[in-house]
Amino acid sequence: MSSTKPLRLTYAFDAYCGWCYGFGPALHEFAAANADRIELRVLSGGLFTGPRALAVSAYPHIPGANERIAQLTGVTFGDGYRAALADGRAVMNSADAATGLVALGSQPGANALDAAAAMQRAWYVDGRSLSGVEVYRDIAAELGLNADVVATAYASPAARAEAAADFLKVRRLGVDGYPTLLLHTAHGTDRLGGPVSSADALTHALDQHLAAAGA
Incomplete structure (x- = not known):
């Protein structure tokens, strides 16, 4: 593996995944610490789609899960x-959330990880639905993006089609839970860490993979 070529990673997440919200700060710290050697793409996994796209009251386990997430990750x-x-x-x-991420990411200079984090703050902090265009206008403004362009992209069939394609990419990678961070190697993909991994642990895992590949 060339030392000059960035290491490709994929972060499979869902905006409505509490464990992804908990994992976010560590992942951001890891991404910043390794910015000079990694190339990270963010894909939405589609946790609540079709018959699972229900009111939050249909999932009574969520409050208990949130307590555990807060205890283990500090969010x-x-x-x-x-x-x-x-x-x-x-x-x-x-x-809808995946379409929003595509719309935000379509802007030049947009950072998908920052967009994902802003979306999760909108839901997990402010309690705002990720199905309305106004939330994406506000996130665009927060991230210094053109809110009108993002709003137009969110309403477009192309963005919805791209979101559906992202779901398919995640399934083809064999992801069966969120959050999942994958390192792409010459031999396939390797998972890095888990939902409660620290940034240091993720960096250590990355270093171990590189050392093994170079052995």
Whole structure:
């Protein structure tokens, strides 16, 4: 493997995945620490699509899972999100969220990891649905992107088709849970870390893979 060629990684996540929200800070720290040697793409996995795209009240395990996520990762769930849980009517539609990520990522200079994090803050902190165009306008403004262009992209069939293609890519990679961080090698893909891995642990795992490949 050439030392000048960036290492390709794929982050498979879902905007409505609490464990992905918990994993986000460590992944951001890892990505920043290794920015000079990795190329990271973010793909939406489609956790809540089709018959699973239901109101949050249809998933009574979520509050308990959130407590465990907070304990193990240190993330905080906001008052707006807690209110949305208590209300129970917000529908988690991963196809809409994936389309939003595509729309945000279509802008020149957009950082997909930053966009994913902003989307998860909108839901897990503010309790905002990821199915409305206004949330993407606000995220675009937050990230310094053109809100009108993002809104137009979100409404386009092309963005929805790209989101569906991302779901297929994730399935073809054999991902069966989220979050999943994959390192692409000459021999296939290797998983790096898990939902509660620290940034240092992820970097150590990456170093181990490189050492093994160079042995």
